[in-house]
Amino acid sequence: MTRFFAAFILTVLALAAKADQVTTYTLDNGMDVVVIEDRRAPVVVHMVWYRVGSADEPEGQSGIAHFLEHLMFKGTDVLEAGEFSQVVAVNGGRDNAFTSFDYTGYFQRIASDRLDLMMQMESNRMTNLALTNDDITFERRVVLEERSQVVESNPGAMAREQFMAAQYQNHRYGIPIIGWQHEIEQLDMPELLEFYRQHYAPNNAVLIVAGDVDPTDVLAMAEQYYGPIPAKADLPDRIRPIEPPQRAERRVTYADPRVSVPYLVRSYLAPQRTSGTQQEAAALVYLAELLGGSPFTSDLGRALQFDSQLAIQTSASYSGMSLDQTTFSLVVAPATGVTLSEAEAAMDDVIAAFMENDIDPARMDAIRTQLRASEIYALDSTQGLARRYGAALTSGLTVEDVQQWPDILQSVTPEQIKDAAANLLNRNQAVTGWVVANQEEAR
Amino acid sequence: MLRILTALWFALLASTAQAEIDIQEITSPGGINAWVVEEPSIPFVALEIRFRGGASLDEPGKRGAVNLMAALLEEGAGDLDAQAFQTAREALAARFRFNASDDTISVSAQFLTENQQEALALLEQALINPRFDQPAMDRVRAQVLAGIASDATNPRSIASAALYAAAYGDHPYGTPLDGTADSVNALTRDDMFDAHRNTLTRDRLYVSVVGDVTVEEVGPMLDALLGDLPAEGPALPEDIAFGLPGGVTVIDFDNPQSVALFGHAGMKRDDPDFFAAFIVNHVLGAGGFQSRLMTEVRERRGLTYGIGSYLAPSFHSETVMGNVASSNATIAEAIDVTRDEWARMAEQGLTEAELDAAKTFLTGEYPLRFDGNAAIASIMVGMQMIDLPSDYVINRNDYIEAVTLEEANRVAAELLRPDDLHFVVVGRPEGLEPTR
Structure with a gap:
């Protein structure tokens, strides 16, 4: 459309x-x-x-x-x-x-x-x-x-x-x-x-x-x-209201008979890429890959889709491209016969295990390689490159920030990821949403 | 300053850009044909492979087998189970995509120059030696079943399933390629091996390669990648006529909007009038905001966010189709306007100005499509599948330019038959009477 x-x-x-x-x-x-x-x-x-x-x-x-x-x-x-x-x-x-x-x-x-x-x-x-x-x-x-x-x-x-x-x-x-x-x-x-x-x-x-x-x-x-168009002197500042500290977990159940497969979304408030300080956002890119990037190799995919087979789909997503505080989301669709409560508990177990265990160096290498390769593949789409600059320059970043981003991504360490995860993964700064066809499924 | 715009338009039209690509046609030592474009500026290669047949080769009672088989090609091959295969792929940062459609299995691969050999060796395993392990099959089957369940509550999928079932009955075009919950649940590992052997065969193979590779490298590369596939597959299904007469079908669905899918029989891709039909349809409903349907249904009346029509010349049947979504209170009006525009085009044809505008758009837009290795590879393999020669890229705009107003209007009258249009409407439409 x-x-x-x-x-x-x-x-x-x-x-x-x-x-x-x-x-x-x-x-x-x-x-x-x-x-x-x-x-x-x-x-x-x-x-x-x-x-x-x-x-x-x-x-x-x-x-x-x-x-x-x-x-x-x-x-x-x-x-x-x-x-x-x-x-x-x-x-x-x-x-x-x-x-x-x-x-x-x-x-x-x-x-x-x-x-x-x-x-x-x-x-x-x-x-x-x-x-x-x-x-x-x-x-x-x-x-x-x-x-x-x-x-x-x-x-x-x-x-x-x-x-x-x-x-x-x-x-x-x-x-x-x-x-x-x-x-x-x-x-x-x-x-x-x-x-x-x-x-x-x-x-x-x-x-x-x-x-x-x-x-x-x-x-x-x-x-x-464009040169002859006069600048506007009274351009408003882009100052938006800041979120107050969230101090309690928020939970929402959305029921709609058109939902065929129930699923849950956990969405945490997350820092965005900000000019000159993109390191934490870069660590969150890795965290999303490690937790839910690929169903075959990510922690959620391995645990929920392969080992326990409690889920038919898992994913994690994060984009730091945002003027203000953004979100980091996890999605799990339980397998037939598995309740959302069971799926959510299994998801939280994966998060807890991630925090306890060391990050596999082979996984770090694979993600680093893929991020470097994405940069090569991205050159194939001029329009895609154009959009990246446009989005960055309207979201508080500079051309230098855009150009430094690949190197920053390459420099991310396991310690930075653990620190970013520790700051992020707090259920009192999150919304957990269940999407179901009816209230009977909301259990 | 801007007053000169209108005068500028047509002055600019003479210098339509040409697609500047150099297609080389090769035959490998092992006899595999491919089209190649050398583009060394970015260190990666885009490879597009198509096998004609696809889901139309599902055996009786096995609907969904080819689709499930294609989804399993990334789920383990040779010595590697699903996780080991994907771990190896990720380490190479190669990208593989396998997909089944009505008449095609498509394989899209992108890999870096620096590890091309390893990436191709991995892809070869997926194509030649897929494992179809039972755990992988059961896991992916559950995902396919979730998709089937989702389609059952999606108004667009409901409309599509109903229209094609009524038009094509027992032909493969009459049912969704995912299959039904029953047919998919009944599929076995043996069915996967059968579907693999039936659909990935060298007699129906089309290949294009674009990127950081030399034409000399490509032949041996393809022999190693594809040479071990079976030589021939089973017979393709017969052609079938669009069998749905004009009318309106309403399917009740509780939604604030109604979705309408509509169409009737169309024109074959190799018909000498195809370019005329292409232009007629462009003016009617494929030309974005300039199309008559968008102008009348969206811009003038605000009845929809989007409406379009398209020619769909498939391998075994051909249609002219369209779709629109509008609130339950206004869908009847949207359908009336659509039918009126269909009739107006059939009876009065298009104007010289519309023909000229369509030609300048279509000829100007064509070279813009060739703007990336992956895009070029995809276009080239699509051309091969419908038997176009590689110099079509150079001549295509001449075919568009050659269409006269008389031809276009004769074809409009033959192609567009408002009384034959069948609308399948899913929603709670108000004031719309079903014909059956």
């Missing part, structure tokens, strides 16, 4: 391109520019990322960042509604956009000789959106249908909303990116325009151009199209 919404934090590990492929620059108006050269195909990816996401929304207006993302494809002072995408398509390109907690991004993939045209249009809609009431009325229906399709029709997504709301009681990561239905229904022209005016500005944006381009040409083009 196009013009999608990125509700799920990517579990893919962030990795950097070779530093010599990457050129960075800042325009006088404060707009950051990152150019990634990849000359293998005559293609370019042009992206503008804004440092605004659903966690920057005013109270009571959940979903406004995502709704505005949809409306950015309507008209401007010089473009008709829908004309932006039409021009991209007629030039053989594809365009789309995405909204997350911490960023909103717009991109086109197109033949590299059309970059100029893309910059003309993208720079135009940064400040010249011209909405009509009909635009809002019809697009609101589309967004509500999107919510209905992506969330309400999916019991796993419904459960996740409940778990996130329990996880974050003060910070807006507890509110869904797409918004609560009753608040989406109320969003209208004045607040949408106010949100646009506040956040869409060159000094709140990152330009990423990746592909068959010359960095000097790109910088000149960026100066020409």
Whole structure:
């Protein structure tokens, strides 16, 4: 589905391109520019990322960042509604956009000789959106249908909303990116325009151009199209409410007859990657791999899927790419005849054993090798590299942080992992969620 | 400044980029054909292997065998049980993916130049000497059964199962390739060895290799990897006509939205009119936000988050299909609009401007697909499976350009038959009468 919404934090590990492929620059108006050269195909990816996401929304207006993302494809002072995408398509390109907690991004993939045209249009809609009431009325229906399709029709997504709301009681990561239905229904022209005016500005944006381009040409083009847009002096600071200390375990059971296989999720509040200090996050990447990375070799997989056969599925996930405190999650789907209580107890036994025992040096080597190899495989996707820089630069990290990350990952020690695990694995800083078809299964 | 945009569009169209890849066709000393692209800039290789046949070669009463067999290829081979095999793979940081679909077993591998020999030796074991250990089989069977149970409460899966059952009956296309709980529970280890011998055979093998490798290396590499597979497999199933007449089927499901899957018979991939049909469908429902269905159902009426149509020329049958999801209160309107657009395209065809816009998109977008070793390998193996020559990459845009408005509109009238459209709707649709 196009013009999608990125509700799920990517579990893919962030990795950097070779530093010599990457050129960075800042325009006088404060707009950051990152150019990634990849000359293998005559293609370019042009992206503008804004440092605004659903966690920057005013109270009571959940979903406004995502709704505005949809409306950015309507008209401007010089473009008709829908004309932006039409021009991209007629030039053989594809365009789309995405909204997350911490960023909103717009991109086109197109033949590299059309970059100029893309910059003309993208720079135009940064400040010249011209909405009509009909635009809002019809697009609101589309967004509500999107919510209905992506969330309400999916019991796993419904459960996740409940778990996130329990996880974050003060910070807006507890509110869904797409918004609560009753608040989406109320969003209208004045607040949408106010949100646009506040956040869409060159000094709140990152330009990423990746592909068959010359960095000097790109910088000149960026100066020409984005350079004249004045910086916004009253850009709001991205200061979000901080979670108070969690002092009690939180448990949620979500029952929905559409659930076919019950499962449980344990989600701990976890530190994110922060600029200059990414070591603990890197240790958590290893911890996720060790506990639940592969069903064949991770601790949860070996214990629950092979030895005791109490589970049909286990996994662990962590992404440190987040402006504020993030989560580290474990998932277990019990085998037929095994209760969620039994599966959860077995999971907690695995965690306890992990804390007691030494980490197998062979496992450390295998994970280190795979992380190094992922960096090589990642070079095959220019768009993937572009997204990494965009996400990092809108989540409080710098280009240097992105480029240091692979080396930091290689340097992680077993002691650091144990320390990070000891800080993390506290049930009083966690939500345990059960997803079941009915209350009888919740045992 | 931006006023010049409209004038710019068409001025820019002349310089459509070409896909700049150099495909070399080889035959190994052992007789295996492959397409190779040397791309030394990143130190890894992408290997794509396809075996035609796939789940269509499930034997009577053994539905799900090929799918389960393919899932077990990563679960131990030769001297290595599942955990030992995966430990070895992880140490090499190689990536293997095995998948069964209706007509294909696909094997996707990516491995580093630095340990290419070891990675290929491991992959060879998985392809030639899989173990199908009973514990692995029981463990993966439980995962497949969970998937089958999940499909039973997923409106899209319910719609798909109902539509294809009604259209294809006892043909393999008429049932999900996962099988049923009963058929999967009845499968034995012997069935796995049978499915392996029947589906991974050299007579239906297609290979492409892209990356940090020389064309001279590839032949011996493939002989070592695939040379020990059986020469021939059993007969493929017969072709079958789409057997579902026009109408509406409603399947009750408690959900705020209804999901509709719809379609009728389509066009073969090797039909001389295929490119015309491809363009017609692009304008109707495959062209993203510019398609008529997206414009009418989403942009003008806000009835859905997404609607699309697609040509599905499979090996044994061909269809034109589409899907849409809309609230229970509005799905009937979404279906009416869809049927009207189907009829409008059949009766009036497309406009010269739509044809031009479709051509410029399709010809411009084509080279963008060739943007990575894995992507190129996948495209090349797909081309081989439908008997396209390697210079199709160069000529394909000419075939698109050659389609005239008259051809497109004649084909639209032949291809699109609104009265033959059958909608399978899963949900609690309001104001929608089932026809049976």
